[in-house]
Amino acid sequence: MAQPSGPALVADQLVKTYSGGRGKPPVRALDGLGFEVRAGTVFGLLGPNGAGKSTTMKILSTLSRADSGSAFVAGIDVVRQPSRVRRAIGFVAQKPVSDPMGTGAENLVLAGRLQGMSGREAVARSRELLDRFGLTGHARRQVKTYSGGMARKLDVAIGLMHRPQVLFLDEPTTGLDPEARAELWLELERMTTGENLTVLLTTHYLDEADRLADRLAIVDHGRVVAGGTPEELKNGLRGDAVVVELASDADPFAGLAALQRVEALREVGGDGRTLRGRADSGAATLPQALAALEAAGVAVASATVARPSLDDVYLRHTGRTFTRAQESAELVLENAR
Template identity: 65%
Template structure:
């Protein structure tokens, strides 16, 4: 394993991956490129089926790309996969712990698998149980723990060998809001306190905004935007206006609304999906009367109107051409 830390912990260059399904070739990754600085939480954000998990599987040596190159901790993932595995921790979407073993037993076993001595594995397990607030439950069967505690155990198991890079694949899926916020705090500490590089895949906009120092947004196997959350949002100057149409898209209301609102001075990026109109305006307070007048002239009744500063949903809409939530609901074939 390399002894010197470089400024770049992960680098992916033009990664391509195609799967054959049902006699058809499905392009899961199409030229994905990004670089992850050392010691940060880096977000890989995209709807279900965007290609996030495929990317992580390649970077963690669980799959090979059809084209392109990648390195983790300065090691080429195709040429030296064993060295990469020693440098990384991997926490998959599905639980990795044994529910019929205690939390302590799970961690000790993980340590032994990674070559720690019996004594060192026990000490490492004790330290991680304390760190994650799991000490009181350490000797209970892990299958009896709450979902939030189990997810912390999975993360602890990924850290037992002190990796330089940690992959967290959708770590908070299925957790309640309190458990999610608790795990967010732990992820924050990993990079801030330990200098660990964390690559986080998520389809939660709030999670990426809250945790990631930098992120890439992927859609249909391609990177559509990259930068810090604030940088990406600040590129969208002005305000976001969202109008819920009272009758949905019945009788062509969506088309009329889009055409009418698009003609209002100062309005841009008008889209209509699922009976909801979204638009960008330079000044929301100044533009709103014109938007309402345009809808009235077009015979379209609004059920509700909201105005807000740019969000990552707006960023996704700008670069992918559709709202993130609509894309996340759509059935996909990519992973």
Template identity: 70%
Template sequence: MSRHSVPGSTPAITAVDLVKTYPGRRGKPPVKALDGLSFGAAAGSVFGLLGPNGAGKSTAVKILSTLSRADSGIAEVAGIDVARHPEKVRASIGFVAQKSVCDPMDTGYENLVLAGRLQGLAGSEAKTRARELLARSALTEAKDRLVKTYSGGMARRLDVAVGLVHRPAVLFLDEPTTGLDPEARADMWDEIESMASAESMTVLLTTHYLDEADRLAAEVAILDGGRILASGSPDELKRELRGDAVIIGVALDADPARARGVLERIPSIWEVSCDARIIRARTDDGAAALPQALAALDAAGVAVASATLARPSLDDVYLRHTGRAYSAADAQEVAA
């Protein structure tokens, strides 16, 4: 399965005008986590949900996976109404949470066999499926080791395998690579791609790594305030942004607001924004605009620590639609 191609138009996940409000705590007003959320994920694709702290990602996943109920709206997973038939939905989905559900005092093989039995597989079928998933996850050599001895990457691969043990139609992956080092993250990306293809299923991915969504998702949706601000394939969203991105980091003793003002006066540069000490802007001709920008900053006495020229990225898309740059801190949603 190509990460940027959607095999068919039939939605495996549908959300229509979902609304969810949590009561306020300690005299505070109610919090509207979802405010008419609507999107669809095609069968056989990887769909990425991106959004800042409090955007509604976790609430949406809880509703779609039957862990919570919407106040209003319609949600269907694998063609099943979530509110009317939650037990059928649970039989059709896998869920890989941020925290591991595996028993650290059991082996990887024992965890998978137990997961299979809990999902209704017969003993022999559960053992066969466990061996198959261990091989696919490159964990065969570690199958008889206690999970507490696994590395972070190995443990996450086992978590994903547990979510796949009953061959779900839809797999929910909630921040699957949080806390992993770069090498383990890359291995997990390969694992998700190969398993999604081999199992022919739909994957709903929440992540705070924009490069992860760019690599894995056929389509992404940017949430903010409980609504979808933008959706489409990563390439489609990036193509909406013409020109190049100019990213300038000002020195510690420089005034970012002054730097922003300098760049805003350059006619060939637009969409200038400031995030801490980072100034971002767009231009049609980066090769000509960057030297011009640096010269203008130098003339204004603004010291520059770094300067980068890049093609549009998902971070630029996120900035365009939310008005702020994306960061890991933005994406760590407060559990309601």
């Protein structure tokens, strides 16, 4: 199936509000979110839980409808022609989609048949994908015996069975151990190399977004607050990050005031006992920062200098670190239960 000449994905001013329930106020999941994705690229939506990533993916895959705004997948309007959109996409949800009692091969053939493939075509395609994902030796095993990494590879293979134009990967490595995550990353990179497949990836892992995405949109409270390639976003922050972790008995406010007096530091801020700023030369500025803290009687546990990271980008555009945003989102989810 040929790719459209225009963008593979378009989201334009998407708004989605959910009822709060039990007398609680409504929740604005998307608040004018928008982006475009070029065909044949991996586009990442990066944000903490609750930022609006999964809601965006549900709207683009026709599983939900926006309150307002428009969306197109492979040039197809998701509201006017949802059945055409479903034929053009593969969808890998956060939770497993395979039948644990079936074998890997049986799950793939069933997925192909559901997409209208002939029996012979489905069997041939399943063998191709089992080989690609290193599952040929496990094809006749029940999925319930698979490791988490193997089961996740099978989920991705199921999404690819009918050769979609666009593949949606919703938090593909959540719950996997570091080794399984790294292995799946390698498979995803091989999968997209040399193929004109467009991938929309949602993730709350900074390293995953940095590694896999050609371009990123950083999402916060239902809006895109920054976008570009990972390198463009990081290079937009001029200079080095100077990060100081204060001792447990230190006064963060006194430490913050001390760093703000260091002329070579700019964008000085704090997040609990972690203080940070930006400098043209981190190596030259760090001794000055430590001297200022010592003069103020503020004890330091550790100090580092690093090139800009996506966490720094997130901090610049949202006013808080990604870790703190993720912790806040998890607390909200816990209180809502």
